[in-house]
Amino acid sequence: MSGHSTYVPKSDAGKWLEERLPIISLMHSAAVSMPNPRNLNYWWVFGGIAMFMLIVQIVTGIILAMHYTPHADMAFNSVEHIMRDVNWGWLLRYTHANGASMFFVAVYIHILRGMYYGSYKAPREVLWLLGMLIYLLMMATGFMGYVLPWGQMSFWGATVITNFFEVVPFIGDDIRTLLWGGFAVDNPTLNRFFSLHYLLPFVILGVVVLHIWALHVPGSNNPLGIEPKTKQDTMSFHPYFTMKDLYAIVLFAIILFYFVFFNPNFMGHPDNYIPANSLVTPAHIVPEWYYLPFYAIVRAIPDKALGVAGMFGAILIMFVVPWLDTSKVRSAKFRPAYRIFFWIFVVNGLLLGYLGQVNTTDDFLGIHGVTNLIISRIGTIYYFGFFVVILPVLGLIEKTKPLPNSISEAVLGVEGAAEEAAELAAAEAKA
């Protein structure tokens, strides 16, 4: 991608191809010779895991589409046909359904890792923007995918989300009708959602390529948040990081397949096993878990239009994080105050997730007089406060810890690094 490649074609055929289309050296530089900071910890494996999950979703999804019927009268039964009659259909569908959840798990951890270690800061802003674009596309894809089984939650989830668009001034009604292709969520809606649900993952794949490209220009950030200076600070991607990532992917697959085989409906909603009925609304409409924090925000804001704006704002504000954070220091390792606010942010996110699926009028955890609504509002304020107040202000006032000189010094100590440098130099001279 940006010329790290040490690839030299050996065969004539390889040379022939290299002169015409240097695709092998491109891939070689992306996945083999790319220098990576030597000190990456296990939080760095979730990018590879997310990539693995995307592939799992695309493969199982293409197969499910071979058996699924996107028609309001037949969609529900065609999903059950997959579950009951198609060879391995149950396995493919459960993998796809739980895979979506696990994809989001991986991506959420990946995003939070970026926030903890300041991976979005210069010169990696475009990398972050592309990542956020992937996340946004995933949300849209996941939502439309959840509509396809055409159960009660599918139908009413689609109704609630599409009704959000009504708040757009002047043309809200028209947008909603346009999305529906009718006067309510119905067969035309299902058809277009199916079409887009099939399309978007390939768009995501394209943006992932850009995301990786944008990663290769500045290289990976690392737990120390300082740039590698010498060869000593980095190691080649293969075999060091390929094998580490593969190991992590296997561990992650254990969790995924625990759910697929032993609790496949754990992350779904029972009501989605009831066929869609446009005349009966379920008692509680709950979105998939990965939207719950945002659902809590929309419910925390009393005004409909502001609520919807808040929900979309909560996602969009993530795009501008690189410009909200004023700190010169990347890693939270050297930002003691930020570290605390960051973990509160994580807990707050989990809390909002919980609040997104309970009755707003009920007492919070049974505490008398404190409703879930009040806590949701506090959570919402912290969510936005973290971005618009804490990030900019903290960067200006926080007293950060001193940064080490180099990655290898931090890893090996000053003497150890000098020793290793001498060894390397000697080995090179010998060669």
Add this chain to the structure above:
Amino acid sequence: MADASDLKEPGRRDFLYIATGAFGALGVGVAVWPLIDQMNPDASVKALASIEVDISSVGEGESLTVNWRGKPVFIRHRTAEEIQASVDTPLSELKDPQTDAERAEKPEWLIMVGVCTHLGCIPLGEAGEYNGWFCPCHNSAYDTAGRIRKGPAPTNMEIPEYEFLSDTKIKIG
């Protein structure tokens, strides 16, 4: 790391890599099977794989066409002349030699998949040079036992698996 020197021994190192690679490849191989097998006929399709047909209403010289696995099956109640014509044909004249007894379990009932073995068209009955079946697509002519006699088709028309449940009922498939 006490036995670090031991671990560095090349033979054991290679063994670990090869074993892991092989074990991983095995898993990938097994995992691919469901992805392919899902394209095979599913349980609802297989449930329709055999049909029962009542042939009591098919008089001599009459035919019945039924749909079996998405293809037409000809059930022909052959006349004595038709049977005779088939039996009298010497095997040496046949492109795909089969006796009449091999074609029909009970001589008066010829049951076969009505698809021309050339390119899959459906032949017309009681037609052609041999008064059997004639495929209009590329002029393949079959005799009264559905055996190929003339034209580009390579083999006789296929005889499906069938059994007589009673004198008037057959099970195909």
Add this chain to the structure above:
Amino acid sequence: MNNLKQNITSIVQKTAIALLVVTSVSGSALAAGGSIEGAPEPAHIDWSWAGVFGTFDRAQLQRGYQVYKEVCANCHAMDLVKFRNLSEPGGPEFSEAAVKALAAEYEIEDGPDAEGEMFMRPREPKDAMPAPFDNNNAAAASNGGALPPDLSLIAKARGHFSFKDMFMGRDGLTGGSNYIYNLLMGYEEDVPEYILAHDEHTNKLGKEADPDFTEEHFELGDSSFNNFYEGYKIAMSQPLDDDSVEYTDGTAATLAQQAEDVSSFLIWAAEPKMEIRKSIGIKVLLYLIILAGLMYAVKRRIWENVRH
């Protein structure tokens, strides 16, 4: 190496904390659903199929089918289940001949024939279970306006999972079978004392009367009282009692026995691939755990000379 260990420990710690927060929060949420004082506790049956290695009891599924066929099927359809499923592995596993005979007890419209007429023929294994009513409107009209739901997926549609079940290694499906079991067992002829006491109690405290517990609410009318139905008023009158069916295998047909049998049967109807799912699952997880061990060794071997 030390650094790595520290990293892993800190990751494990942090993940554990995060998980604890999520589970404790959700756990208390479930508990907060709350029941009224004096209300009977719903039973949790120790289902034979619930564990990681659990399989269905064939005889129980066959009995459950009998209960469904002789009682439930009078009002409830089961569109997604075909007769052929009854002989498939992992289910009641009736013989193919038995299934053919069971199917042939019912007719289905087929056609058109050569004359263009529709005709009735006996059902075959490929056909679905017969529906008691021609359509939903007819079903609702015959049942005082309440539509008896299709039972194909009822066990999954009513099955709320619990974290406790998950940590006990139990199948998430137990939520559904426990619900059905308790519903069938939960009928009372009269509104029980605890409901009326609760009503008085809330009045005495001077709280606003809970609209669910006002007196007129419990004028049952055509409905029945059920301890475990949301709102307690259920349109379905008590469907099962002792000896509602006579089991062919000689099992005593107590109410509890029938309720347990039909609940298991409905779990199978909703999730016919449960047995193969679990048996393959064990192999897949074992494979992945071994592969993870090997990958860990490979990763360590590659990194062993690198301090990081």
